Amino acid sequence: MGAAPPSPLRYRPHHFLCSLGFQGKGYSGAFTENMAGIVMGRLRTPSGKAEVIEVTDATDDICAPCPRRRGTSCDSQPKIDALDSAHARALGLVPGQRLTWGEAQDRIRAHVPPGSLSTLCAGCEWEAYGMCEAALSRLHAQG
Numbered sequence: 490m491g492a493a494p495p496s497p498l499r500y501r502p503h504h505f506l507c508s509l510g511f512q513g514k515g516y517s518g519a520f521t522e523n524m525a526g527i528v529m530g531r532l533r534t535p536s537g538k539a540e541v542i543e544v545t546d547a548t549d550d551i552c553a554p555c556p557r558r559r560g561t562s563c564d565s566q567p568k569i570d571a572l573d574s575a576h577a578r579a580l581g582l583v584p585g586q587r588l589t590w591g592e593a594q595d596r597i598r599a600h601v602p603p604g605s606l607s608t609l610c611a612g613c614e615w616e617a618y619g620m621c622e623a624a625l626s627r628l629h630a631q632g
């Protein structure tokens with residue numbers, strides 16, 4: 490198991506919603522273990538809302554062990570670019586900005602209505618499983 494990423498976490502724009510929907514599935518064992526360490530081990534903890542995340546426009550702390558990562562790029566870069574720009578627009582995120590996980594969830598609640606991921610996440614292979622949309626509905630139900 491690799492070392493835990495330092496604080497602040499570094500996230501590309503579409504990984505805020507991916508972290509909301511994460512259910513322990515990923516692209517490889519190492520990828521899933523790393524993402525679980527961040528999402529379950531830091532964000533979904535009693536103090537997780539205070540976790541600070543810095544927005545980046547390149548590979549981030551979720552991408553680090555991904556088998557599809559190619560240096561600071563991705564072997565599906567056009568798809569990733571489209572997801573990042575759509576999510577950055579929806580959540581009002583710019584590179585270098587820092588926000589807490591709690592603030593990120595507030596932005597999702599304010600700007601991403603239930604039922605919108607089929608459009609917002611168009612092209613993502615995980616979208617059809619429905620777990621991200623279910624998590625989005627739970628977030629809205631929490632008020």
Ligand code: SF4
Pocket residue numbers: 503506507508510572606609610613614615616617621
């Ligand atoms: S559908 Fe894909 S891009 Fe959208 S939140 Fe889920 S994993 Fe992330």
